[in-house]
Structure formats: structure tokens, C-alpha cells
Amino acid sequence: MLGAALALPGVPAFAASCGSGSFEAWLGDFKAEAAGQGISQASITAGLNGVTLDQSVLSRDRSQKVFSQSFEEFSGRMVPPRLTRGSNLMKQYGSVLSRIEEKYGVPGEVLVAIWGLETDFGVNTGKFPTLRSLATLAYDCRRADQFRAELMDALRIVDRGDLTPSEMRGAWAGEIGQTQFMPSSWIKYAVDFDGNGRRDLMRSAPDVLASTANYLVGYGWKRGKDWQPGSPNFAVLQQWNKSEVYARTIAYFATQLSHAP
Numbered sequence: 504m505l506g507a508a509l510a511l512p513g514v515p516a517f518a519a520s521c522g523s524g525s526f527e528a529w530l531g532d533f534k535a536e537a538a539g540q541g542i543s544q545a546s547i548t549a550g551l552n553g554v555t556l557d558q559s560v561l562s563r564d565r566s567q568k569v570f571s572q573s574f575e576e577f578s579g580r581m582v583p584p585r586l587t588r589g590s591n592l593m594k595q596y597g598s599v600l601s602r603i604e605e606k607y608g609v610p611g612e613v614l615v616a617i618w619g620l621e622t623d624f625g626v627n628t629g630k631f632p633t634l635r636s637l638a639t640l641a642y643d644c645r646r647a648d649q650f651r652a653e654l655m656d657a658l659r660i661v662d663r664g665d666l667t668p669s670e671m672r673g674a675w676a677g678e679i680g681q682t683q684f685m686p687s688s689w690i691k692y693a694v695d696f697d698g699n700g701r702r703d704l705m706r707s708a709p710d711v712l713a714s715t716a717n718y719l720v721g722y723g724w725k726r727g728k729d730w731q732p733g734s735p736n737f738a739v740l741q742q743w744n745k746s747e748v749y750a751r752t753i754a755y756f757a758t759q760l761s762h763a764p
Contacts, residue, residue: 521647526556529642537658546662550634557639563675570746578752585619590763599709607716608726614712616756625681629673637677653677656686665702680704681711692718730754
């Protein structure tokens with residue numbers, strides 16, 4: 504994660520400076536910055552008017568604990584309760600997963616494993632209003648530049664019609680959708696795989712699964728190769744989540760799904 508650094512090069516003179524002055528004044532500066540980056544006034548108004556600082560997000564950010572469970576503990580807790588549902592979803596979305604693998608080279612087992620671990624296959628995507636969370640973290644000075652960029656990309660998602668601000672709810676740090684994309688990843692990797700004209704990672708399983716495959720390809724996924732620890736594709740899973748235990752659990756879950764009847 505980036506530390507709070509100097510202002511990004513090329514940011515206009517009115518760029519919002521983290522932590523200085525009131526949150527309301529900072530938000531006003533950010534709105535001007537967003538307009539300067541070509542985001543429509545309608546999207547800025549819909550996304551940011553009335554947004555307030557969320558102290559609960561700051562508390563969570565400051566109390567994050569280092570991931571400390573062993574692989575045996577984490578995989579033993581996460582995989583067995585999700586295996587039957589994951590196997591059923593492999594069958595339910597078999598034709599979609601086949602088309603995704605044909606296009607992106609990522610097996611369905613890997614995508615369904617990520618889907619299950621991230622949100623219980625879309626059941627628990629998070630309740631935090633994303634724009635409020637991101638504005639709070641961008642105003643705070645710990646990782647201000649990183650979250651200011653994410654907040655700008657969240658407004659771009661609104662601006663291009665993928666989601667309305669009220670639909671944009673997720674984890675406290677701004678992850679959204681059924682496989683928990685940060686807005687910057689949504690902008691880069693979200694695809695409209697069901698062909699309805701929207702990249703909808705909140706409700707459309709085909710869009711969710713194909714976008715997740717597109718993300719993995721963006722980080723170097725090798726078609727037809729293994730995903731076990733030590734393989735090039737395992738290094739890609741570690742780009743999904745830096746925790747080796749988490750990446751090993753994805754690999755283990757995917758392997759279990761590949762052996763399921």
C-alpha cells in the first residue's frame with residue numbers, strides 16, 4: 504500500500520490536500536478536481552453531495568491486523584463449507600465458464616474458488632457506501648493519493664453508467680462487487696460478458712467471472728498451466744491477494760473443485 508505521499512504530478516493547483524481544513528472544504532476541492540478530469544457534473548453531484556466522513560472506516564483502517572492464520576487453519580475454515588455450493592455453481596454456470604476459459608484461458612475452478620472466498624459467491628458483498636468510504640480514506644493522510652485515485656475511478660464508474668452511487672456498496676476499504684474489485688481494477692478489467700451493455704460486477708455472474716479472469720490475465724495468467732504453489736500462475740494468484748496463505752487457499756479450493764464429482 505502506498506504511504507501518504509506528495510501530490511501527484513499533473514494534479515491541478517486546486518487538488519484536495521489530505522487532512523487540511525474541514526472534510527467539507529476538502530470535498531469541495533475534490534469535486535473541482537473531478538470536474539477538471541472530465542467527470543460530468545451530474546455524476547459528481549449524485550456521487551458526492553451530502554457525503555460525510557465515516558469514523559468507523561478510519562477506525563477499521565487503523566486497527567487492521569496482520570493476516571496471521573496458518574494455511575491449515577484458514578483453508579480448513581473457508582473451503583469445506585463452500586465446496587458443495589461451489590461444485591453446484593460449476594455445473595450451473597458450466598457453459599459460461601467454458602466460454603470464459605476459451606476466451607481468457609482461466610479455468611472455471613479458479614474463478615469459482617475466488618468467488619466463494621471473497622463473498623460466499625456474491626452473498627456477502629459488503630454494506631459500506633463506497634463513495635463515502637473512499638472519500639474518508641482519501642481525506643485521511645495515511646494513503647491519501649491511493650484513495651483519491653480510487654475515489655476518482657469510482658466516479659468514473661458512475662459516469663459511464665455501470666452503477667449508480669446508491670448501488671455502489673461494498674467493503675469498508677472500497678472493494679465492490681462479487682469478487683471485490685477496487686474501483687481502479689473495475690475500470691481496467693471489468694467486462695460486459697452477458698452482453699446487456701453494462702459491466703455489472705454486483706449482480707451479473709457472467710460479468711463477475713469474466714472480469715475476474717480478465718484481471719488474472721492482466722497480471723500474467725498462463726493458459727493451460729498449473730496454479731499450484733511454485734508455478735507462474737500461483738504468482739498471479741498472489742497478485743490477487745498478497746497473503747501467501749490466501750493464495751494457497753485459492754489454489755487448494757480450485758483443485759478440490761476440479762476433483763469434485
